[in-house]
Amino acid sequence: MNISHSLWIWVGTFLTFCIFSFLYKDNPLYKFAEHLFVGVSVGYSIAISYHNVLYPDLIVPLFKHGQLLYIVPLLFGLCYFARFFPQVSWLIRLPMGFVLGFGSGAAIPATLQASVIKQIQGAILTPNIFQRIDLFAWALISFIGLICVVIYFFFSKERTKSTRLAAEGGIIFLMVGFGASFGYTVMARISLLIGRFQFLLRDWLGIIR
Numbered sequence: 001m002n003i004s005h006s007l008w009i010w011v012g013t014f015l016t017f018c019i020f021s022f023l024y025k026d027n028p029l030y031k032f033a034e035h036l037f038v039g040v041s042v043g044y045s046i047a048i049s050y051h052n053v054l055y056p057d058l059i060v061p062l063f064k065h066g067q068l069l070y071i072v073p074l075l076f077g078l079c080y081f082a083r084f085f086p087q088v089s090w091l092i093r094l095p096m097g098f099v100l101g102f103g104s105g106a107a108i109p110a111t112l113q114a115s116v117i118k119q120i121q122g123a124i125l126t127p128n129i130f131q132r133i134d135l136f137a138w139a140l141i142s143f144i145g146l147i148c149v150v151i152y153f154f155f156s157k158e159r160t161k162s163t164r165l166a167a168e169g170g171i172i173f174l175m176v177g178f179g180a181s182f183g184y185t186v187m188a189r190i191s192l193l194i195g196r197f198q199f200l201l202r203d204w205l206g207i208i209r
Contacts, residue, residue, distance in 0.1 A: 002206030013204045016196055116146055145173040 004010070018033035058077075062070040076098065082091035151163055152170030159167060201207045 004204050004206065009203050013200060016200065116142070144169075149173055 015033045015036070018029040021027055022030040058070055058074060061067040062074065076095040079091040079095045082088045148166045148170035150170075152167040152174070154163075198208070202209065
């Protein structure tokens with residue numbers, strides 16, 4: 001055993017045990033580490049956003065180069081602070097609506113292209129696809145799953161017997177997708193836990209290398 005003499009290693013160890021203390025019960029040490037993490041994360045994000053986005057993309061063009069068109073995003077940004085004033089709190093709907101509309105319009109085609117069309121295209125264009133039953137089956141399942149899920153979320157028309165059956169199939173595909181996502185999330189959290197144990201046993205106690 002070769003215990004570390006670094007102050008920051010001891011600080012990291014203390015905060016790690018503060019978080020692990022929640023396994024016993026909620027306590028002041030856990031709240032301290034939780035609030036410290038949130039505060040540091042928010043402060044770091046604000047600093048990064050200012051230096052990488054706000055200053056070069058808004059302050060410099062507007063106040064140094066005199067490009068008055070940038071007043072529009074400035075006003076949209078200020079509308080977020082209207083949430084603190086009940087009389088004009090409705091102004092926050094303007095930037096939120098713009099961000100959600102633009103984000104959805106940009107994200108949906110990109111996600112559909114990258115996650116659905118490219119996957120099916122890659123499977124279909126594989127040489128000897130029809131000789132590879134497994135590849136053809138996965139491409140067919142992906143396509144059927146896409147159609148069933150789209151039908152499940154289509155509420156503008158009364159469902160017939162066939163569309164009701166497809167919608168029920170869409171539920172199955174959704175549950176499989178959510179289950180896979182949850183399993184991936186659990187794996188990621190286990191990976192973080194292993195990293196913390198490696199930190200304690202290697203960097204702090206020096207038991208492993």
